[in-house]
Amino acid sequence: MKFTFYGHSCFAIETGGKKLLFDPFISGNELAKDIDINKIEVDFILVSHGHGDHIADLVPIARRTGAKVIAAYEIVTWVGAQGIENVHPMNFGSANFDFGKLHFLPAAHSSSLPDGTYGGNPGGFLVHGIEHKFYYSGDTCLTMDMQLVQRYAKLDFAILPVGGNFTMDADDAIMATDFIQCNKIIGVHFDTFGYIKINHQEAVDKFKAAGKELILPKIGETITL
Numbered sequence: 001m002k003f004t005f006y007g008h009s010c011f012a013i014e015t016g017g018k019k020l021l022f023d024p025f026i027s028g029n030e031l032a033k034d035i036d037i038n039k040i041e042v043d044f045i046l047v048s049h050g051h052g053d054h055i056a057d058l059v060p061i062a063r064r065t066g067a068k069v070i071a072a073y074e075i076v077t078w079v080g081a082q083g084i085e086n087v088h089p090m091n092f093g094s095a096n097f098d099f100g101k102l103h104f105l106p107a108a109h110s111s112s113l114p115d116g117t118y119g120g121n122p123g124g125f126l127v128h129g130i131e132h133k134f135y136y137s138g139d140t141c142l143t144m145d146m147q148l149v150q151r152y153a154k155l156d157f158a159i160l161p162v163g164g165n166f167t168m169d170a171d172d173a174i175m176a177t178d179f180i181q182c183n184k185i186i187g188v189h190f191d192t193f194g195y196i197k198i199n200h201q202e203a204v205d206k207f208k209a210a211g212k213e214l215i216l217p218k219i220g221e222t223i224t225l
């Protein structure tokens with residue numbers, strides 16, 4: 001399975017012969033200026049919530065690629081009004097796709113769209129892929145609800161925010177690894193803005209001291225998991 005990082009909380013995962021893109025926010029990210037959004041090929045786009053730093057490039061990428069957009073009903077309605085027809089609305093629950101079963105699970109955050117439209121509930125995704133099972137929490141603080149994840153699936157890895165301020169920081173993410181029973185974490189939602197700049201070595205060392213692994217991917221980097 002391949003994980004490609006596009007900066008902030010935007011990444012692509014190839015699983016079961018399908019390419020999934022999460023939380024497309026690239027062109028507005030100064031740190032990701034070397035990424036060309038017109039070169040990203042994708043079959044599905046999964047959106048955790050409506051904030052601009054997760055959705056800014058959603059409509060252009062969906063329009064060009066024809067990828068199916070999976071998101072909260074309210075977000076799907078919003079992109080539908082912009083002419084995107086290949087959509088799958090969800091709320092908290094599960095559904096089956098070509099790449100496997102997908103749970104949309106609660107995040108403790110907020111969700112409004114860039115024009116102020118209500119974005120429904122913010123969430124995270126648990127992907128029961130054909131090859132691997134993984135969890136992306138979306139923007140959230142640490143919540144007890146995360147303990148449900150390990151009842152649903154034995155994870156191969158998880159993607160968690162580690163930047164703090166708007167989400168979990170590294171310390172909270174380490175507690176989350178116990179809740180979800182997964183010790184291999186890819187950190188996202190760090191460094192993009194002043195509020196979420198982190199000391200990489202300190203975060204990695206904290207995970208190591210807890211007997212866990214934190215990968216902080218470089219923008220544009222593809223990791224084979």
Ligand code: NI
Pocket residue numbers: 049051109110139166
């Ligand atoms: Ni957010």
Ligand code: MN
Pocket residue numbers: 051053054139166189
């Ligand atoms: Mn965010």
